[in-house]
Amino acid sequence: MKIALICDVLGEENNGTTIAAMSLLRYLKKRGHEVRLVCADADKKGQKDVYVVPNLSFGKLLDDYVAKVGVTIAKADKEIVREALQGVDVVHVLLPFLLGKEATKIAKEMGLPVTASFHMQAQNFTSYVKMNKVAPLNTAVYRFIYNNVYKHVDLIHYPTKFIQDLFEKEVKKKTLGRVISNGVHDYVRAKKVEKPKEMADKIVVLTTGRYAREKSQDTLIKAIKYSKYKDKIQLILGGQGVKEKHYKKLAKDLPVPPIFHFYSRTEIIDVLNYADMYVHPAEMELEGISCLEAIACGKLTIVSDSKLSATRTFAVDDRCVFKKRNPKDLARVIDFWIEHPEEKKACEKAYLESAQHFEHESCMEQMEAMLFDAVKGKAEEQ
Numbered sequence: 001m002k003i004a005l006i007c008d009v010l011g012e013e014n015n016g017t018t019i020a021a022m023s024l025l026r027y028l029k030k031r032g033h034e035v036r037l038v039c040a041d042a043d044k045k046g047q048k049d050v051y052v053v054p055n056l057s058f059g060k061l062l063d064d065y066v067a068k069v070g071v072t073i074a075k076a077d078k079e080i081v082r083e084a085l086q087g088v089d090v091v092h093v094l095l096p097f098l099l100g101k102e103a104t105k106i107a108k109e110m111g112l113p114v115t116a117s118f119h120m121q122a123q124n125f126t127s128y129v130k131m132n133k134v135a136p137l138n139t140a141v142y143r144f145i146y147n148n149v150y151k152h153v154d155l156i157h158y159p160t161k162f163i164q165d166l167f168e169k170e171v172k173k174k175t176l177g178r179v180i181s182n183g184v185h186d187y188v189r190a191k192k193v194e195k196p197k198e199m200a201d202k203i204v205v206l207t208t209g210r211y212a213r214e215k216s217q218d219t220l221i222k223a224i225k226y227s228k229y230k231d232k233i234q235l236i237l238g239g240q241g242v243k244e245k246h247y248k249k250l251a252k253d254l255p256v257p258p259i260f261h262f263y264s265r266t267e268i269i270d271v272l273n274y275a276d277m278y279v280h281p282a283e284m285e286l287e288g289i290s291c292l293e294a295i296a297c298g299k300l301t302i303v304s305d306s307k308l309s310a311t312r313t314f315a316v317d318d319r320c321v322f323k324k325r326n327p328k329d330l331a332r333v334i335d336f337w338i339e340h341p342e343e344k345k346a347c348e349k350a351y352l353e354s355a356q357h358f359e360h361e362s363c364m365e366q367m368e369a370m371l372f373d374a375v376k377g378k379a380e381e382q
Helices: 016-030 060-068 078-085 098-109 122-129 135-148 161-171 217-226 244-250 265-274 289-296 310-314 327-339 341-358 360-381
Strands: 002-006 034-039 050-052 090-093 114-117 155-158 177-179 203-208 233-238 259-261 277-280 301-304
Touching: 002 016, 002 078, 002 098, 016 034, 016 289, 016 360, 034 078, 050 078, 078 098, 090 098, 090 360, 098 114, 114 360, 122 135, 135 161, 155 161, 155 360, 161 177, 161 310, 203 217, 203 265, 203 289, 217 233, 217 244, 217 327, 233 265, 244 259, 265 289, 277 289, 277 327, 289 301, 289 310, 289 341, 301 310, 301 327, 327 341
Parallel strands: 002 034, 002 090, 034 050, 090 114, 114 155, 155 177, 203 233, 203 277, 233 259, 277 301
Antiparallel strands: none
């Protein structure tokens, strides 16, 4: 097949959407498909089958932040999009922003089948203006993206059943959806990695992800302060983001200075393997690849009970779940697992066994099948 991937947000592989897009692209190419990538990455200009559109500007302040976190955001260019879609068999949209919206519209005009992934929650946007708890606003966001993109596509890829149910509830419509995890790569696996010497006598508690309000790393920092073992805990926050200065200030009085560091894709797997436990405190999470990676490494994984987070469904034991944004309850859960090493081993084994559901190759096979089905369905309509 000839496939066009439409990427409103790309850039460095340091976020879930970009990782998902590049993983799919590499898999489809490996399978022998011709894959055209439409994005705003200027450094990819001139590469075979890459169509580069202009960057979307939000003003200097926001543009500087976007550049800092290593992503690019696309501005729709009709001529470039039309050129990219000429002769393709199917169009796959990664996000329902300006480029995705325009590509969907043009593809439908050209009679092409279109599929679209669901990689965003309304709260990812509304939390930035501290309005994530305003239900009508979140509903308005969901209905806007439904009416502009998802209403018009042939099949929707949902990474979790959780987000499919939430979206359909918000828009009050049943959709033609496929629940397919974005998957965890084979290189993310349990292996023996020794702790760095300076951490040899410490209990390493790890969390990874963008430093942002909805990721709730502040809850974890406060929880360590309440822990009976705070003098022994080495907290590692793998990531970067707008909340970094705030989190460093919040954590300055911890007995063991926490580590704030952005790790490469290969580095973080080593950290996951030498950590004693992984905490995913996010209040909002559509899938949570970083959480799945911890599970794939057989790590004791603690998650929030938030109804807006898919990660709560990954827990293999109720004792791995804490009350959202409740640092005292999180401290209680952390301390329990520190004090019960044998039960911790059994729980880690259960987590490792559960990881088979997120095997990358299987997930990508399902994505490929979805694209084939969209083409078949469009052909049967004609």
